[in-house]
Amino acid sequence: MSITQVFLLVAIAMFCGLFKNTRYRNLILIIFSLLIYYRLQPATPIRFLDFWFPTFAIALALLTWIATQNNLADSLKENWTVLLIALLTITTIAGNRYLTLCCITATRPPQIWGVILALCGFLILGFLMLSKFSFRLRLTFLAILFIGIFILFKTPEISVLLSKFLRTINQQDVRFSSANDLVWLGISYILFRMLHILLDLRANRLSALKLADILSYLFFFPSLLAGPIARFPQFQEQLQVVPHLHDYIAGLRRVFLGLFRKFVLADSLALLALSPQNAFQIHSPFYLWIALIAFSLRIYFDFSGYTDIALGSARLMGIHLPENFNAPYLKTNLIQFWNSWHITLADWFRAYVFNPLTRRLRATVFPTWLTILIPQLSTMLLIGLWHGITLNFFFWGLWHGLGLFVNNRWNNWLKTHPLNRALFIQNIFGWALTFGYVTLGWVWFLMPTFWDAWNVFWRLFGLGI
Amino acid sequence: MKYILDDLSKFIAEKILQSPTRKIAQDEALISSGLLDSFHLIDLAIYIEERFGVKIEDTELNRQTFDNLEQLAKLIQDRMRR
Numbered sequence: 001m002s003i004t005q006v007f008l009l010v011a012i013a014m015f016c017g018l019f020k021n022t023r024y025r026n027l028i029l030i031i032f033s034l035l036i037y038y039r040l041q042p043a044t045p046i047r048f049l050d051f052w053f054p055t056f057a058i059a060l061a062l063l064t065w066i067a068t069q070n071n072l073a074d075s076l077k078e079n080w081t082v083l084l085i086a087l088l089t090i091t092t093i094a095g096n097r098y099l100t101l102c103c104i105t106a107t108r109p110p111q112i113w114g115v116i117l118a119l120c121g122f123l124i125l126g127f128l129m130l131s132k133f134s135f136r137l138r139l140t141f142l143a144i145l146f147i148g149i150f151i152l153f154k155t156p157e158i159s160v161l162l163s164k165f166l167r168t169i170n171q172q173d174v175r176f177s178s179a180n181d182l183v184w185l186g187i188s189y190i191l192f193r194m195l196h197i198l199l200d201l202r203a204n205r206l207s208a209l210k211l212a213d214i215l216s217y218l219f220f221f222p223s224l225l226a227g228p229i230a231r232f233p234q235f236q237e238q239l240q241v242v243p244h245l246h247d248y249i250a251g252l253r254r255v256f257l258g259l260f261r262k263f264v265l266a267d268s269l270a271l272l273a274l275s276p277q278n279a280f281q282i283h284s285p286f287y288l289w290i291a292l293i294a295f296s297l298r299i300y301f302d303f304s305g306y307t308d309i310a311l312g313s314a315r316l317m318g319i320h321l322p323e324n325f326n327a328p329y330l331k332t333n334l335i336q337f338w339n340s341w342h343i344t345l346a347d348w349f350r351a352y353v354f355n356p357l358t359r360r361l362r363a364t365v366f367p368t369w370l371t372i373l374i375p376q377l378s379t380m381l382l383i384g385l386w387h388g389i390t391l392n393f394f395f396w397g398l399w400h401g402l403g404l405f406v407n408n409r410w411n412n413w414l415k416t417h418p419l420n421r422a423l424f425i426q427n428i429f430g431w432a433l434t435f436g437y438v439t440l441g442w443v444w445f446l447m448p449t450f451w452d453a454w455n456v457f458w459r460l461f462g463l464g465i
Numbered sequence: 466m467k468y469i470l471d472d473l474s475k476f477i478a479e480k481i482l483q484s485p486t487r488k489i490a491q492d493e494a495l496i497s498s499g500l501l502d503s504f505h506l507i508d509l510a511i512y513i514e515e516r517f518g519v520k521i522e523d524t525e526l527n528r529q530t531f532d533n534l535e536q537l538a539k540l541i542q543d544r545m546r547r
Contacts, residue, residue, distance in 0.1 A: 203522075205522065205524065231524075231529070322529070335499065336499045339496075339497075339499065347527055350526070350527070351524040351527070352524075354503060355503070355506075355507060355523035355524075355526055356523050358503070358504065359507055359511070362511060408502070408504065411502070415483045416483065
């Protein structure tokens with residue numbers, strides 16, 4: 001995202017915040033969020049995908065809403081305005097194909113009849129699900145569908161096949177097929193927000209859903225690109241809040257902090273940071289470490305900078321999004337690090353993977369160490385694979401899972417063998433160890449292949465391969 | 466409310482932290498300070514369910530729902546009244 005785009009988003013957020021009637025504010029918010037989603041989606045080499053990806057995401061949201069209703073006739077009566085707004089927004093953007101003014105999408109949209117046909121298909125699928133399947137079965141079907149889409153787009157080997165298929169039906173050259181053809185903006189966040197809604201509906205933690213709330217939650221423009229993943233009930237409450245003067249001041253301050261972190265700190269560190277391009281041009285282990293540390297700081301300032309911009313923009317509308325970072329690089333152990341890094345994603349996996357799994361294991365006869373190792377490893381592996389289903393992200397997850405296990409066992413040992421002396425030195429040592437471990441782990445994250453990462457990993461210790 | 470607070474404080478000090486002499490203040494941060502980790506929270510939830518008969522959901526074991534004994538005791542008390 002460029003600085004100009006950030007300022008534009010801030011201006012739109014301030015405009016939305018001007019509406020003191022939250023109902024109208026939320027309708028305006030939905031229209032802007034959908035338009036911005038189309039605008040931010042980058043051009044793809046495969047024809048029309050920059051239109052189809054956002055359309056498909058919105059259609060999935062509509063499908064979810066229809067399939068989760070108990071009485072559709074009543075729900076349509078209450079939500080028809082929002083449904084109409086969503087459908088009109090999509091068709092208006094598609095209608096841009098016939099205008100020479102400007103395009104919201106990166107390239108010209110497809111034929112409008114195809115768009116209308118696709119939308120009708122989704123709506124009919126929703127109605128069919130509603131009439132044929134039970135509530136729980138519909139939720140299960142949608143959850144499997146979302147996980148399936150996630151796997152399809154996050155596994156490079158499968159994405160290439162999909163790219164070949166899409167190129168074939170578009171009569172484009174299949175020799176250029178690549179996983180990079182399928183850049184679907186924000187889909188990991190959107191799918192995990194949808195899964196959260198489905199899982200909570202299934203557990204009766206959520207009741208009837210309003211279409212306006214679902215669309216605002218899934219496509220809320222400040223958090224489209226890099227989260228955070230707010231929880232739906234808390235977000236719903238925030239939609240009823242209007243901004244006051246102190247929100248504008250705090251919001252703008254946060255946006256400027258984000259701009260400084262992203263465009264000054266992160267972008268400057270990028271000049272020095274380790275990357276797949278320079279990793280094999282640096283031969284000295286010392287300089288390799290410097291570059292790796294620069295990457296470690298860069299990824300933090302980049303990600304937390306975007307989070308600041310998201311939280312600040314939301315605040316301009318009076319909306320408080322949850323924090324995603326809490327000084328993670330100042331923590332003195334890995335457990336604390338994972339309580340302060342990408343907090344909302346870690347909380348998501350804690351709520352739906354770690355906690356239920358640990359509860360079940362606690363009721364078994366497994367030895368304690370196994371009831372700790374299994375959930376920690378599974379959760380961290382899944383967090384790794386959330387970034388992309390590759391061997392590298394698997395190892396990154398494994399690295400942190402094992403690190404957390406050792407940390408847990410050490411903490412447990414300390415309970416009976418407290419080290420009461422030299423707390424300051426312990427903290428310094430703990431900080432250095434944690435920062436070093438996390439930084440070393442980034443090697444798996446940043447290199448494109450397992451063997452590249454393996455090579456860089458050992459060269460950091462002077463063991464050239 | 467006081468007996469819930471005392472009970473929870475005793476359980477955390479004795480069973481979780483294994484430090485029976487440790488006193489936990491009502492407003493002392495439990496999760497955000499790192500005093501309790503994710504495994505401790507599960508043990509605490511299981512204990513609360515057995516001791517007070519109220520369910521603490523997996524999605525509630527986080528600092529947004531409670532971060533000190535006072536908030537947790539209030540949550541338990543509210544659910545016991547239902």
